[in-house]
Amino acid sequence: MDFLPLVLALTLPLLLGSLWLGLLVPRSVAGRVPLVLGNGLLLGLVLVPMLMRTLDFIGAGLSFRASASLTAVLVLLACLAHILWKKNRRGDATSSGEISSLTSKQKLIFAVFVALLALHVITLGLEILGRPLFPWDATMHWATKARVWYETGSIAPFVDNETWLELGGEGVFTDRHADYPITTPLLQVWINSAVGRWDESLMNLPWLMCLLGLGGAFYGQVRTAGISQTVAIIFTYMLMSMPLLNTHVALAGYADLFLGASYCTALMAFYNWSVTRQAWQGAIALIFAFACTLIKNEGFFWLLTFIPALLVVLLPGRKALITIFVALLCLLLLLFLFPRDLDVAGHSLNQLKLNFSPAALAGIATSIWVHGNWHLLGYLLVCLVPLGLASSKAVADKTLGVITALAAATVLFLFLFTSTRYSYGAMRLTAVGRISLHLAPGMLFLVTLFAAALLSREKLKAPQSM
Numbered sequence: 001m002d003f004l005p006l007v008l009a010l011t012l013p014l015l016l017g018s019l020w021l022g023l024l025v026p027r028s029v030a031g032r033v034p035l036v037l038g039n040g041l042l043l044g045l046v047l048v049p050m051l052m053r054t055l056d057f058i059g060a061g062l063s064f065r066a067s068a069s070l071t072a073v074l075v076l077l078a079c080l081a082h083i084l085w086k087k088n089r090r091g092d093a094t095s096s097g098e099i100s101s102l103t104s105k106q107k108l109i110f111a112v113f114v115a116l117l118a119l120h121v122i123t124l125g126l127e128i129l130g131r132p133l134f135p136w137d138a139t140m141h142w143a144t145k146a147r148v149w150y151e152t153g154s155i156a157p158f159v160d161n162e163t164w165l166e167l168g169g170e171g172v173f174t175d176r177h178a179d180y181p182i183t184t185p186l187l188q189v190w191i192n193s194a195v196g197r198w199d200e201s202l203m204n205l206p207w208l209m210c211l212l213g214l215g216g217a218f219y220g221q222v223r224t225a226g227i228s229q230t231v232a233i234i235f236t237y238m239l240m241s242m243p244l245l246n247t248h249v250a251l252a253g254y255a256d257l258f259l260g261a262s263y264c265t266a267l268m269a270f271y272n273w274s275v276t277r278q279a280w281q282g283a284i285a286l287i288f289a290f291a292c293t294l295i296k297n298e299g300f301f302w303l304l305t306f307i308p309a310l311l312v313v314l315l316p317g318r319k320a321l322i323t324i325f326v327a328l329l330c331l332l333l334l335l336f337l338f339p340r341d342l343d344v345a346g347h348s349l350n351q352l353k354l355n356f357s358p359a360a361l362a363g364i365a366t367s368i369w370v371h372g373n374w375h376l377l378g379y380l381l382v383c384l385v386p387l388g389l390a391s392s393k394a395v396a397d398k399t400l401g402v403i404t405a406l407a408a409a410t411v412l413f414l415f416l417f418t419s420t421r422y423s424y425g426a427m428r429l430t431a432v433g434r435i436s437l438h439l440a441p442g443m444l445f446l447v448t449l450f451a452a453a454l455l456s457r458e459k460l461k462a463p464q465s466m
Helices: 003-022 032-057 064-088 104-129 136-152 161-167 183-195 202-224 229-240 243-250 256-276 279-294 299-304 306-314 317-337 359-370 377-391 393-419 423-427 431-465
Strands: none
Touching: 003 032, 003 064, 003 183, 003 202, 032 064, 032 183, 032 202, 032 256, 032 279, 064 183, 104 202, 104 229, 104 243, 136 183, 183 202, 202 229, 202 243, 202 256, 202 431, 229 243, 229 431, 243 256, 243 431, 256 279, 256 299, 256 306, 256 393, 256 431, 279 299, 299 306, 299 393, 306 317, 306 393, 359 377, 359 393, 359 423, 359 431, 377 393, 377 431, 393 423, 393 431, 423 431
């Protein structure tokens, strides 16, 4: 009896995001279908919780019937907009088929990797369906809210432990991170309210959907960047088969996968916007950059990494460097003058306990270059980024914005794990891997750009050497 509502709950976010996003993306874009479906699915996974919050705010609670009805209305409006859009833009060119232009050998390679991806997704889905809620943070930080809100049918307030004790627990609840954004637990409420019971396996299916959305968005943006189908599908497989990323799907319940997907999606759209200045790419970059703040507190800091990237893209080189240098000096001054007890995105200087811990560097290096968390991503970064930058000034200029964003994110990452109380997470090899997930998909996108540039350069050289 719960099969059809479950299918509806899994389908509506895809339809909501992809249909509205499809209005922005031109039909002539290479890789348009996976790009729209992937980005659309990720967008839907953010929009549905926002609709749930809106309904709860006006007093409708968290009823699946109400939230699904509102989502369906928006889907129908998007369908109507598509009908009107097609009437007004009949002459638009459409992109050629993704497969038809490939040689027989390329089609075979493409089919093999698609089959591997399908097998990968199926096995992860079976793992989710056969396993109840398991990870520590999932039970301590996220699903606590989901369980309370599912049982009460509304977004009951969560407060810190001290406030909960002062109020005697009257009308409020508490957990270890009462101030975390609520997008992730609302997705769990969405699934459970659809099936009409608290199901600790089915409610983890949004993590599989997030993986699918990330894979589609990655392939589509790589194709939009002008990279061939075979290279795009191979690197998409590398992304979707990353061991630690897959762990966060199979052992669902953490919010880090959603944050990594949002940041990567924003980064990819930002890159293509910086090259083409297409407004729809800029819109996608903005949407997902700000979506990061709706998933975890750390998302606010990843959002800030786009500021120096924008400066590099929009200003001449020297002006950009001077502006960034001045901004860094102001930031250092702010660290000394900033009130130490004032929270910014869930963190204060007092809580961070600033203190450099050089031993944390060994833990970071072990997580990235020794453990099998990210395949060979760490080595690919070290090898391909310098080679790619040295290979062509045009490639270096195109990638300067995305490199700046990732460099800023890396500085923040290193600061967190070497100069704050979170350094123990690097020394104990715990949180460092989880936070790496926020950046790893974006890092692989950069690697893909450089790998494709180097491969195309070799193809151009080959006929000359014969």
